[in-house]
Amino acid sequence: MTSFAEGLSHAIELIISFDNDLIGIIAMSLKVSISAVLISCIIGFPIGASLALCKFRGRNLVLVILNSFMGLPPVVVGLIVFLLLSRSGPFGVLGLLFTPTAMIIAQTILITPIIAALTRQTIEDLWDEYSEYLKSLDSKKIDTMQTLLWDARFSLVIIVLAGFGRAIAEVGAVMIVGGNIDNITRVMTTAIALETSKGNLSIALGLGITLLFIAFAVNGVSQFISSVLSKRAML
Amino acid sequence: MTINKTIMPLNVKNLSYQIGNKKLIQDIEFSLVSGKKTVLLGPNGAGKSLTLRLCNGLLQPTSGSINWGMPQIKNLNRIRHHQLMVFQRPVLLRRSVKSNIEHALKLRRVPLGERKSRAMLALKKSGLEPLENFPARSLSGGEQQRLALARAWAIMPQVLFLDEPTNNLDPAAVRSVEDLISSFHNSGTKIIMTTHDLAQAKRIADEVLFIHNGKLLEQSKAESFFLRPKSPEGLAFISGELLC
């Protein structure tokens, strides 16, 4: 019978043996999710900051929609992106289906609302604190955005990690648009799903524990970099 | 940016500000010219800070007008560009002391090379040079306010608004802040400051605007006001009897 101990020992075996397949799968997971997070930040930070600073009619509606999109189900996003990228779909000519690029696109769609919505809240809180000073400096909107985004950097790191966590953990979107093709689009989560469906539960568990280790590692590294940077800001 | 054309004088006419039904400022009128340190004096809640913020454009008046320059300058951007406010509790960015100053210079479109040298001068002037790489928020209250003034020094606005800048500071810090204010004045910056501290007003003011309950009760030379205020409330205030 499968036990957690078996899964744990499988995980350690896999990691220590530097199994080639496993390394490839881990690398693909990181490549896809990190790319998606980076693009989501490039899109999400400015959107979040703009929403925080601009008042316009219908703003409340936009905020409600944006916040709701934080909970987009990955399978739904996967299905929509699949229909868009399919050869029978509007962007079929690009031939992107079943490639890592498709997976990055799907995960970006998934994470951008999270980054944007949380950035919006963070920047809005900071704006409350800084608004009089910045207005007194006659700061233009673009300057204000840059100022607040940089000053919010420690909170933004956590937001980025939240986005990354969501990306690396999801299976619905990458399965549909990536196809879980061995060596091409197989990532940790789809590999776990596959092994589970084959009945190889301890391997699946081992992969799952490995995924947790990776998540810890990424968070740990970020935390370390973050504290080093903040210490340098000290002296 | 070098000071080109001056934005003074300031002419305030029929200024009112209300929130809901409450009139917080009522029909305030005054003119200010350069060369004098102007202090808005009055008890807590009188409306001094509101008046200051209205003049700096941080709030919009409910009615009345705030006119800068003779002839009146229409370009609001140009006006703001030559003003700066220092707040009761300094707003500091989550960066180093030096970065805070450089950031302000950047927002004033000072070119990169000049920024560093002006920041250095400002640090020296305010005595904050040893702390230049410290996170601004880790400074003591007095040091933080000196940083706010250092930022202003680097920018050297034509008009410097100060809203109760030495509240909660210890006497040594108060002293250094007041010294800096004098330096500004000596460099040609128009000082417009609020305080409820009588002693401080006596030390600093060339001119006093006495505000009480949202109304301007008196505008006179400092010596006149402190010797013989024209209003009964003014008299009560300098006698230490007027609370609110």
Place this chain on the structure above:
Amino acid sequence: MLKYVYIILYLFVFTFININQTSADNRPLVLATTTSVDSSGLLKHLLSKVKEQTDIKINVVVRGTGAVLNLGIRGDVDIVLTHDRNSEDSFVKNNHGSLIKDVMSSHYMIVGPDNDPAKIAGLLNVSTAFNLIANTNTLFLSRGDNSGTHKTEILFWNKSGVNPKLWSGKWYRETGSGMGATLNMASVLGGYLITESGSWFSFGNRGKLTILMDQIAPNPYRIILVNPEKHPHVLVNDALSFINWLTGPIGQNIIDNYEVNGNKPYSSASKIKTIFR
């Protein structure tokens, strides 16, 4: 400062993304097939042999039968390999496929808990067995997902005269899931189900499940070339090379001899036994 951050980010993005992966000129062949071929390990075995012996590059997408054929209809793949004769016939009839060939067959079996509560072990007739199961209200798991396995199961229920859907949710459970997930459930809950040899011999979580009735029906697989008239981007030459390799002596030999856990789940096309019990 911020400018440098932006520059670094852009560099990252550029190095990570390779949009060129499937440019029309040199993209690999894409084959869609069903989970049974994959979970038995045959797929991986075939792919490694193809890599050794030819220079055909293939990417394989694994889905349920319905999804596989749908990918063929949409033109998202070049070839499909499935095991559902009726659906394959319609596929070709509707001009979605231009070439169809037999490839191999596995066989269906009934597995269940080793204590066999309905006492069907060793029976020769599936109708008898199904009636016993129905009458004793014994737990039976169905794929319930219109897969080839599911449709074969429905055929047997029809032959037996029992309509299990009347008891859906009671002793008849429709999982709506793939073979592996359904086997997992049967293993945990101790139920009966129809499975096929490829999936069974490679399944790693049998628990107390065991084969109770073997070889109840063949499970033939066919390979279909997606119609290049409907989808001009189909790599016809590469696809035909692969199909010929798979259905030719080399491919067929590999299939016959493929072994997993000491068993050979597949017979090549010429050796298909057509017993329906």
